[in-house]
Amino acid sequence: GQQLNQSPQSMFIQEGEDVSMNCTSSSIFNTWLWYKQEPGEGPVLLIALYKAGELTSNGRLTAQFGITRKDSFLNISASIPSDVGIYFCAGRPSGGSQGNLIFGKGTKLSVKP
Amino acid sequence: DVKVTQSSRYLVKRTGEKVFLECVQDMDHENMFWYRQDPGLGLRLIYFSYDVKMKEKGDIPEGYSVSREKKERFSLILESASTNQTSMYLCASSSLMTGGTQPQHFGDGTRLSIL
Numbered sequence: 001g002q003q004l005n006q007s008p009q010s011m012f013i014q015e016g017e018d019v020s021m022n023c024t025s026s027s028i029f030n031t032w033l034w035y036k037q038e039p040g041e042g043p044v045l046l047i048a049l050y051k052a053g054e055l056t057s058n059g060r061l062t063a064q065f066g067i068t069r070k071d072s073f074l075n076i077s078a079s080i081p082s083d084v085g086i087y088f089c090a091g092r093p094s095g096g097s098q099g100n101l102i103f104g105k106g107t108k109l110s111v112k113p
Numbered sequence: 114d115v116k117v118t119q120s121s122r123y124l125v126k127r128t129g130e131k132v133f134l135e136c137v138q139d140m141d142h143e144n145m146f147w148y149r150q151d152p153g154l155g156l157r158l159i160y161f162s163y164d165v166k167m168k169e170k171g172d173i174p175e176g177y178s179v180s181r182e183k184k185e186r187f188s189l190i191l192e193s194a195s196t197n198q199t200s201m202y203l204c205a206s207s208s209l210m211t212g213g214t215q216p217q218h219f220g221d222g223t224r225l226s227i228l
Contacts, residue, residue, distance in 0.1 A: 030214065031214040033216050033217075035219075040122075040221075040222075040224075041221050041222070042117075042203055042205075042219035042220050042221045042222045043156075043203070043219045044219070045216045045217075045218065048216050088155075088156070090217075092214040100146075100158070100161065101214065101217060103155055103156045104155065105153070105154075105155040106155060
């Protein structure tokens with residue numbers, strides 16, 4: 001089936017540093033979503049993007065829907081220890097089944113105080 | 114806020130047992146989904162439903178079935194549990210949106226161990 005390439009797989013950073021991660025696909029997507037999952041919990045929606053070029057912020061988090069519609073980026077500024085978790089991208093390919101999403105395999109973020 | 118509630122956080126069952134995982138959402142969402150999550154494999158779609166009494170196979174339906182008798186409730190059934198079904202199971206729901214995709218909202222998951 002269709003896959004999303006999410007990178008990096010993991011990141012170890014110092015508190016206060018900025019973080020960048022991205023997702024790419026081989027086909028055009030109509031929707032990009034970013035989720036965060038903490039240990040023992042379900043994924044929680046962070047940001048939803050619906051238009052190419054769209055840039056949306058949620059506090060210290062900023063995500064962008066790539067112009068080519070084949071990628072998306074998530075940035076976290078001034079990281080803090082509670083940012084620890086796994087960040088997933090998800091999206092719906094153009095022409096895909098309504099409601100169904102394709103998920104990346106996640107970026108595991110560790111923050112050292 | 115959307116609330117998706119899974120009946121158990123942790124469950125331990127024996128090989129061969131019939132296992133029921135329950136999921137309830139309180140936002141009148143049309144769409145409901147069941148995933149399993151395994152290290153290195155990400156989220157894999159087992160079954161989904163766009164309406165009451167309607168179900169569609171996802172990517173890995175073998176060994177599972179589902180039931181959606183009411184709009185708010187979507188049950189996942191392991192007909193005869195096996196050790197390779199030990200996993201984290203996640204339920205999600207989303208509303209119907211013409212021309213786009215509404216985000217899926219997830220429950221907290223059920224960590225199922227089959228002994």
